[in-house]
Amino acid sequence: MSTTTTPDVDAVVIGAGFGGIYMLHTLRDRLGLSVQAFEKGGGIGGTWYFNRYPGAKSDTEGFVYRYSFDEDLLNEWDWSTRYLDQPDVLAYLEHVVDRFDLRRSIRLDTEVTAAHFDDDTGLWTVRTSDGSATTCRYLVNALGLLARSNMPDLPGRDRFAGRLVHTNAWPADLDITGRRVGVIGTGSTGTQFIVAAARSAEHLTVFQRTPQYVVPSGNGPVDQAEVDRTKEDFGSIWEQVRGSKVAFGFEESDVEAMSVSEEERRRVFQENWDKGNGFRFMFGTFSDIATDPDANAAAAAFIRSKIAEIVDDPETARKLTPTDLYAKRPLCNEGYYETYNRDDVELVDIAENPIEEITERGVRTADGVEHELDVLVFATGFDAVDGNYRAMDLRGRGGRHIDEHWADGPTSYLGVSKAGFPNMFMILGPNGPFTNLPPSIESQVEWIGELVRTAEESGARTVEPTAAAEESWTATCREIADMTLFPQADSWIFGANIPGKKNAVMFYMAGIGAYRQQLADVAAKGYEGFTLE
Numbered sequence: 001m002s003t004t005t006t007p008d009v010d011a012v013v014i015g016a017g018f019g020g021i022y023m024l025h026t027l028r029d030r031l032g033l034s035v036q037a038f039e040k041g042g043g044i045g046g047t048w049y050f051n052r053y054p055g056a057k058s059d060t061e062g063f064v065y066r067y068s069f070d071e072d073l074l075n076e077w078d079w080s081t082r083y084l085d086q087p088d089v090l091a092y093l094e095h096v097v098d099r100f101d102l103r104r105s106i107r108l109d110t111e112v113t114a115a116h117f118d119d120d121t122g123l124w125t126v127r128t129s130d131g132s133a134t135t136c137r138y139l140v141n142a143l144g145l146l147a148r149s150n151m152p153d154l155p156g157r158d159r160f161a162g163r164l165v166h167t168n169a170w171p172a173d174l175d176i177t178g179r180r181v182g183v184i185g186t187g188s189t190g191t192q193f194i195v196a197a198a199r200s201a202e203h204l205t206v207f208q209r210t211p212q213y214v215v216p217s218g219n220g221p222v223d224q225a226e227v228d229r230t231k232e233d234f235g236s237i238w239e240q241v242r243g244s245k246v247a248f249g250f251e252e253s254d255v256e257a258m259s260v261s262e263e264e265r266r267r268v269f270q271e272n273w274d275k276g277n278g279f280r281f282m283f284g285t286f287s288d289i290a291t292d293p294d295a296n297a298a299a300a301a302f303i304r305s306k307i308a309e310i311v312d313d314p315e316t317a318r319k320l321t322p323t324d325l326y327a328k329r330p331l332c333n334e335g336y337y338e339t340y341n342r343d344d345v346e347l348v349d350i351a352e353n354p355i356e357e358i359t360e361r362g363v364r365t366a367d368g369v370e371h372e373l374d375v376l377v378f379a380t381g382f383d384a385v386d387g388n389y390r391a392m393d394l395r396g397r398g399g400r401h402i403d404e405h406w407a408d409g410p411t412s413y414l415g416v417s418k419a420g421f422p423n424m425f426m427i428l429g430p431n432g433p434f435t436n437l438p439p440s441i442e443s444q445v446e447w448i449g450e451l452v453r454t455a456e457e458s459g460a461r462t463v464e465p466t467a468a469a470e471e472s473w474t475a476t477c478r479e480i481a482d483m484t485l486f487p488q489a490d491s492w493i494f495g496a497n498i499p500g501k502k503n504a505v506m507f508y509m510a511g512i513g514a515y516r517q518q519l520a521d522v523a524a525k526g527y528e529g530f531t532l533e
């Protein structure tokens with residue numbers, strides 16, 4: 001038990017990605033608190049620091065993949081392509097950190113290994129990989145919801161003589177130019193990697209377990225005149241984004257797919273296929289693609305017809321064609337299906353022909369073929385949402401570990417707080433909004449900042465949600481998720497991608513506009529559901 005009651009700092013922020021950077025700025029520069037941020041990476045950026053694989057980019061259009069909190073920042077930072085490549089996003093975040101002089105408050109290369117709440121002192125003790133301990137009153141987890149790598153334990157993994165990497169830990173010195181490359185996984189990451197790697201590798205072997213619905217992204221150059229026009233519209237753009245569902249910067253459709261003729265449906269699908277963007281295709285075409293089975297089937301059939309049109313070899317087209325619902329996080333890309341028309345790209349369907357083992361020289365599949373490789377890439381995704389919380393020794397009141405609280409799956413109140421964990425906040429915690437993330441991050445950071453300000457002004461030692469408020473929020477999220485088709489598809493959104501992980505609702509799926517309204521209502525009612533004492 002700690003005997004100190006004066007903390008080392010007022011607040012600790014864990015993580016220096018989009019969430020941690022803005023939280024640090026808010027607590028330190030707007031509220032005047034002393035803040036220490038810890039970042040396990042060797043640089044700032046979070047996901048944009050670690051995911052340096054060829055082809056890594058944001059699949060949200062760049063004009064809304066940024067902060068909106070500072071008008072000067074918005075107006076001064078230009079862009080030249082519709083989507084931002086990983087180095088562009090990282091350069092932007094580096095600029096933000098320097099612009100607001102945040103670097104001096106961030107300790108890099110420092111992983112938080114444990115955070116314990118002390119019931120007697122009301123303080124948190126945060127232990128880090130450098131062996132030190134820091135006490136604080138407030139603890140903010142900005143751990144990233146897609147940050148803990150999922151590394152399947154395939155037999156022979158340690159035997160491979162070439163380079164074996166996960167996309168979430170891409171080594172700075174790894175160049176795949178002219179190499180024989182294999183990739184396992186065809187999600188957002190895998191498909192981005194595949195398109196880029198096919199251009200530079202000598203040969204690319206794709207090990208696909210489940211085919212995906214992929215629409216074009218419509219990426220391309222953006223000229224300065226368009227950038228200037230967008231900047232002039234930023235006021236209305238951000239107002240629309242904050243009141244929308246998915247916060248991707250387009251108007252969501254309010255037309256039901258089955259309310260129009262088949263011909264009109266096809267016209268709308270084609271128009272949006274030509275415009276590009278996965279979320280636009282799912283939410284901008286019709287209002288019910290993600291909720292109505294017939295609407296969903298129509299969208300899926302359209303994409304399947306495109307695969308048949310694009311892919312030359314019928315057997316490859318068959319393997320690439322999904323047969324399940326179109327209800328995972330929607331993908332988009334530049335010429336994904338076209339990539340399989342290249343002679344130097346080979347598709348191995350590991351649902352039909354499973355991987356038996358990884359050998360010294362490559363990957364052996366059930367048909368006995370040994371696919372010889374120089375580089376084997378795991379684009380196998382993440383232990384999403386709660387993965388990073390469980391990876392540290394996180395204990396709230398009474399020394400209870402987060403795993404005990406989350407035995408049936410991760411829960412929260414409003415996606416930002418957890419009963420039993422006083423003065424602890426989460427950016428993109430479980431059951432936060434399912435959107436383009438920077439606008440949701442901003443919503444949460446600003447709201448947490450105001451709650452902390454209220455606690456400070458009231459002299460409360462702790463602020464903590466009640467168990468009843470958390471249960472009610474969890475039930476609300478379940479109810480909303482069940483109105484969609486997403487729970488029926490196996491994906492990370494409900495934890496289905498990790499063997500043994502309990503399937504749980506992990507998002508508030510009513511949209512950012514509704515979410516912000518919920519936050520505003522709770523604040524207006526004196527932070528209903530929280531105890532300040």
Ligand code: N01
Nearest residue numbers: 057058059152185186187188189190209210329379380381
């Ligand atoms: O991960 P995923 P991701 N053996 O879980 C396969 C965000 N993101 O990194 O479908 C063989 O979607 C798995 O196969 P299956 C975005 O939110 C954003 O691609 O389970 N294969 C699947 O193909 C996204 O949704 C951007 O059968 C195995 C793949 O690996 C989220 O991150 C860019 C396997 C994993 O797909 C996650 O995307 C990139 C095994 N044992 C990512 N285990 C932006 O553009 C898994 N797979 C902002």
